[in-house]
Amino acid sequence: MPTSPIVQLLIAVGLLACLVSLWKGGTAERVGAALVLASIAFSLFGAILLPKGAFLFGQMVGDAAVALGLLALTLRYGSPWMGMAMLLYAAQFALHSFYFVTQRPNDLFHATMNNVNFMGVILCVALGTVTAILRRMKQRRAAAART
Structure with a gap:
């Protein structure tokens, strides 16, 4: 379990954003949030259960995998938030692969970029959920005005 208060806060906010998205989002937002939740779960439990390498x-x-899943969702639904989240996960992949290939220990740069990147993903999920809620409210108002 991460001991840094910043990381714990990011995980809590990320879980909250994904759960709200699963509850109130549209189909695309729910699938995207499920992908992000799976990533969070792997990060939490994989660090405990697996050897470091x-x-x-x-x-x-x-x-x-999450970046490819978000790419498929972006191509299917065309939501800008998914495209941005996909690009952020691709950047996350590049960051992790650089440190893995060069066998560098995680340093302050890695932690900072990892946290900023994950905060961007959380904001994308939250923005997508808010957009879906507003779109649904607009459709309901339009339907009520027609009757």
Whole structure:
């Protein structure tokens, strides 16, 4: 379990954003939030259950899988927030792969970029959910005005 208060706060906000998205989002937002939740779960439990080398490799594979999943969703639904989240996960993959290949220990730059990147993903999920809620409210108002 992460001991940094910043990381714990990011995880809590990320979980909250994903749960709200699962509850109130549209289909695209729900699937995207599920992908991000799976990534969070792997990060939390993979660090505990897997050896360090396997976990680092698994992080890269997970980042790539989430980025590809978000790419498929972006192509299917065309939401700008998914495209941005996909690009952020691709950047996350690049960050993790650079540190994995060069066998560098995680440093302040890695932690900062990882946290900023994940905060961007959380904001994308939240923005997508708010957009879906507003779109649904607008459709309901338009339907009520027609009757």
